[in-house]
Amino acid sequence: MGASTRANLEFGAAVTAALSSFTTESAHPPLESSFDDLLENAMAPRVGLEERLLLRCCAAARGRALVSARAGRLDEADTYLTECGEILDRPLSAAPQLIARTFVLAVRAYLCYARGEFDSARQMVGLALQLDEALIWDHDFHIMDAHRIQLVHNLMRIDLKQSLTDSVVRTSASVLRYLEGRSDALIRTTSRRGPVTKLPPSLIAALAAQVTAEAGLALSAVKDARPAFAAFDEHLGHDASLAGQHLLLVHEWLRLKDAYLDRSATARDFLGEAGRYLELDQNHASLLAQLVLLDVFRWLDRRQLEGHLRTAIKDALSRGSPSIRRLI
Amino acid sequence: MRLSTYIAASPAIVDGASGRAKRVIMATRTAQTRVVDDRAWDYLTQGTFDLLPLSLLYEMIDIEAVVPDDEDELATIIRRNSVAISAASLLYLVVQPTASCQLGCDYCGQEHSARLLSTEDQDAFVERTRRKLRSGAYTEFEIGWFGAEPLLGLSVIRRMTPSLMDLARECGARYAAKVVTNGLSLSKRVAAELVNDLGVRFIEVTLDGSADSHDARRHTKRGGATFDRILANVLQVARSGLPVTLNLRCNVDRRNADGVADLVRLLAEANVQDQISLYFAPIHSWGNDAHLKSLSRAEFAAWEMERYAEMVLLGFTPSLLPTRKPTVCLAVMPEGELVDAYGDIYNCTEVSYVPAYGSPNVYRIDSLGNGGKNPQGRNRPVADTDRATGSAPRTVAVTIGPRPNAANEKRPTHPHPGLELRDFNGRIAEGRYDCHECRMLPVCGGSCPKQWAEGLAPCPPAKYDIEDRLLLAYAQSRIASAK
Numbered sequence: 001m002g003a004s005t006r007a008n009l010e011f012g013a014a015v016t017a018a019l020s021s022f023t024t025e026s027a028h029p030p031l032e033s034s035f036d037d038l039l040e041n042a043m044a045p046r047v048g049l050e051e052r053l054l055l056r057c058c059a060a061a062r063g064r065a066l067v068s069a070r071a072g073r074l075d076e077a078d079t080y081l082t083e084c085g086e087i088l089d090r091p092l093s094a095a096p097q098l099i100a101r102t103f104v105l106a107v108r109a110y111l112c113y114a115r116g117e118f119d120s121a122r123q124m125v126g127l128a129l130q131l132d133e134a135l136i137w138d139h140d141f142h143i144m145d146a147h148r149i150q151l152v153h154n155l156m157r158i159d160l161k162q163s164l165t166d167s168v169v170r171t172s173a174s175v176l177r178y179l180e181g182r183s184d185a186l187i188r189t190t191s192r193r194g195p196v197t198k199l200p201p202s203l204i205a206a207l208a209a210q211v212t213a214e215a216g217l218a219l220s221a222v223k224d225a226r227p228a229f230a231a232f233d234e235h236l237g238h239d240a241s242l243a244g245q246h247l248l249l250v251h252e253w254l255r256l257k258d259a260y261l262d263r264s265a266t267a268r269d270f271l272g273e274a275g276r277y278l279e280l281d282q283n284h285a286s287l288l289a290q291l292v293l294l295d296v297f298r299w300l301d302r303r304q305l306e307g308h309l310r311t312a313i314k315d316a317l318s319r320g321s322p323s324i325r326r327l328i
Numbered sequence: 329m330r331l332s333t334y335i336a337a338s339p340a341i342v343d344g345a346s347g348r349a350k351r352v353i354m355a356t357r358t359a360q361t362r363v364v365d366d367r368a369w370d371y372l373t374q375g376t377f378d379l380l381p382l383s384l385l386y387e388m389i390d391i392e393a394v395v396p397d398d399e400d401e402l403a404t405i406i407r408r409n410s411v412a413i414s415a416a417s418l419l420y421l422v423v424q425p426t427a428s429c430q431l432g433c434d435y436c437g438q439e440h441s442a443r444l445l446s447t448e449d450q451d452a453f454v455e456r457t458r459r460k461l462r463s464g465a466y467t468e469f470e471i472g473w474f475g476a477e478p479l480l481g482l483s484v485i486r487r488m489t490p491s492l493m494d495l496a497r498e499c500g501a502r503y504a505a506k507v508v509t510n511g512l513s514l515s516k517r518v519a520a521e522l523v524n525d526l527g528v529r530f531i532e533v534t535l536d537g538s539a540d541s542h543d544a545r546r547h548t549k550r551g552g553a554t555f556d557r558i559l560a561n562v563l564q565v566a567r568s569g570l571p572v573t574l575n576l577r578c579n580v581d582r583r584n585a586d587g588v589a590d591l592v593r594l595l596a597e598a599n600v601q602d603q604i605s606l607y608f609a610p611i612h613s614w615g616n617d618a619h620l621k622s623l624s625r626a627e628f629a630a631w632e633m634e635r636y637a638e639m640v641l642l643g644f645t646p647s648l649l650p651t652r653k654p655t656v657c658l659a660v661m662p663e664g665e666l667v668d669a670y671g672d673i674y675n676c677t678e679v680s681y682v683p684a685y686g687s688p689n690v691y692r693i694d695s696l697g698n699g700g701k702n703p704q705g706r707n708r709p710v711a712d713t714d715r716a717t718g719s720a721p722r723t724v725a726v727t728i729g730p731r732p733n734a735a736n737e738k739r740p741t742h743p744h745p746g747l748e749l750r751d752f753n754g755r756i757a758e759g760r761y762d763c764h765e766c767r768m769l770p771v772c773g774g775s776c777p778k779q780w781a782e783g784l785a786p787c788p789p790a791k792y793d794i795e796d797r798l799l800l801a802y803a804q805s806r807i808a809s810a811k
Binding site for chain 2: 049050052053054056057060063072073074075076078079083086087090
């Protein structure tokens with residue numbers, strides 16, 4: 001069996017496995033629950049029961065606001081945020097007050113985003129970032145660095161909504177550099193700097209996947225993504241093992257994207273990389289995996305290769321994340 | 329933090345597997361239920377939260393069973409209700425295509441006539457609706473075809489529906505319709521047309537117990553029996569496979585309470601448990617004294633639990649637990665309206681065609697014919713009636729406003745009772761109705777603004793039997809999971 005044939009067979013097997021385990025629910029990485037647990041552990045020795053219960057009240061109201069906002073019921077979301085405000089008017093010590101406020105600001109930012117008020121959304125996120133920095137550096141709540149990265153991810157989403165591809169990709173590359181430990185500044189506008197080593201590897205991996213996927217969506221939405229992708233060049237040459245196994249998936253994804261954008265890449269190179277990636281990424285419904293399948297679909301389209309595989313991939317993607325469905 | 333006022337808890341039950349005593353609780357603010365250890369319930373009621381696992385406390389907070397000490401819970405509920413009402417994405421309008429009805433139900437307060445909604449008024453209604461939908465605030469548009477008996481106005485429904493559907497499409501709203509019918513004309517063909525061609529997704533039919541009970545009061549205007557034909561129609565629709573929700577309502581008073589169990593058994597024998605939702609309602613005042621023959625609220629609640637228990641054993645899955653109800657009814661919807669066959673507009677489904685409410689009807693808020701400029705509206709011909717001979721319910725004087733007592737007897741009657749209904753939540757907040765201190769408010773919404781305004785207390789059965797409902801629902805869920 002020739003090497004090319006073997007590559008194709010391996011790719012086909014990997015894609016088949018990916019498609020067969022594709023579900024209609026897009027994968028939710030265990031990001032939120034692991035973050036919540038870590039925050040609870042951080043608060044346990046330092047925040048009294050009554051205050052933690054009040055924070056929970058605020059979190060519940062905030063959660064309802066988010067549910068309402070996502071369903072388009074923005075006035076209802078405002079009402080729940082008003083209730084958050086009433087909870088925060090109660091006497092709370094410094095750190096719990098900051099924790100509650102940064103989360104409420106993030107939801108307020110989402111409401112602005114949902115209303116198309118992008119400048120206001122960025123402003124809210126900026127304020128929340130400052131609160132997170134105070135929590136990290138002044139109150140030793142290092143877990144809030146994960147929230148900081150989530151907030152930057154939200155900035156990326158705002159940029160994506162406004163089709164600011166270069167900004168999305170540059171920010172993603174900046175965050176990735178930070179998560180790799182090669183920079184102490186999360187993004188250019190961050191006022192404070194410091195290492196991120198205190199987050200657990202699994203959380204770092206999930207955050208890296210999140211911001212990389214956002215860049216992937218931005219790149220997939222433009223005709224010529226090569227110029228914007230150049231922001232990731234340093235990560236392609238970077239030795240993945242130095243960054244740690246937990247970032248392997250993201251680096252593999254970047255290498256695959258590079259192969260896709262390299263129009264001279266052979267079928268063996270590109271499909272081989274795609275197959276290897278899909279074997280590596282066990283979460284076949286993750287946004288990164290869906291982006292890989294989208295690239296494969298487009299690669300087949302470019303070469304006018306109709307057939308069962310193309311149809312199966314298109315069918316799977318049509319059941320995937322709404323962000324992906326818009327790109328098919 | 330403290331236990332919310334808006335809590336219902338079942339009596340303690342012993343879990344067979346663990347031997348531990350548990351309770352089923354419902355936080356009515358969110359209508360969420362949980363099963364908690366009886367000891368944990370004691371800690372919750374005593375406020376000794378430090379003895380509870382944090383995860384349980386968090387769960388109680390999430391469902392709003394535990395709230396901040398100083399929260400004004402009534403204000404929170406009313407505020408949420410108000411926002412839900414004002415921000416509603418559904419435009420719900422009711423049309424009575426005719427004032428005619430074949431039946432002469434002895435508790436009905438309506439006066440029927442052969443009147444159909446004129447084509448002029450049909451078009452005026454569509455234009456009025458266009459102005460509402462064009463605001464862009466609505467993504468859903470629902471029409472309720474009510475009566476009298478709406479299927480006697482099928483020609484009106486047929487004529488209006490295409491325009492209403494086009495209007496919905498034009499304004500980017502999803503269209504649906506519901507029909508509340510006596511069922512006599514609900515043949516398989518008519519049902520198919522309603523569902524397949526006229527956008528009907530929900531049909532409600534009334535059967536008042538077994539044939540004897542039902543025919544004694546829901547007879548034709550000439551006294552003829554109707555049960556057999558209605559039941560046959562209902563069963564045909566249930567078995568037709570039509571994509572429609574089929575509700576069966578059973579109005580209950582002392583006269584037919586004993587005959588209802590037979591109806592339940594009949595439906596079970598017909599094997600339509602999964603196709604029909606059966607519910608019971610106490611006979612209420614319809615501008616008359618029909619409610620005087622009803623069971624008391626507490627009696628009805630107890631009676632109803634027995635029926636629900638029978639239903640569960642017979643394979644039905646009745647809706648036992650109430651859900652959150654921020655919008656009590658049409659009356660509180662800012663743009664909710666009912667238009668009757670004369671083109672008069674109301675914001676309540678219980679007041680049109682009711683002579684007890686005067687002429688012009690005191691609840692009328694507008695009229696299609698004059699664009700709302702003339703509050704007197706048009707006169708209705710007194711002779712235009714096809715009312716059955718035989719005894720009619722005695723009408724009683726209608727008091728609009730809070731129940732008369734020494735404290736408020738000097739309060740003036742509201743000049744526009746229809747508009748008074750719209751501010752129902754405000755009246756609750758002011759403490760005018762018992763709802764302001766009732767734990768069921770979030771899940772009943774106050775039940776019926778009109779009845780409160782008339783000095784009645786229309787509390788739903790769940791107010792009296794929620795604890796038993798929680799237990800029965802728990803049993804129902806255990807049966808389902810055992811299958």
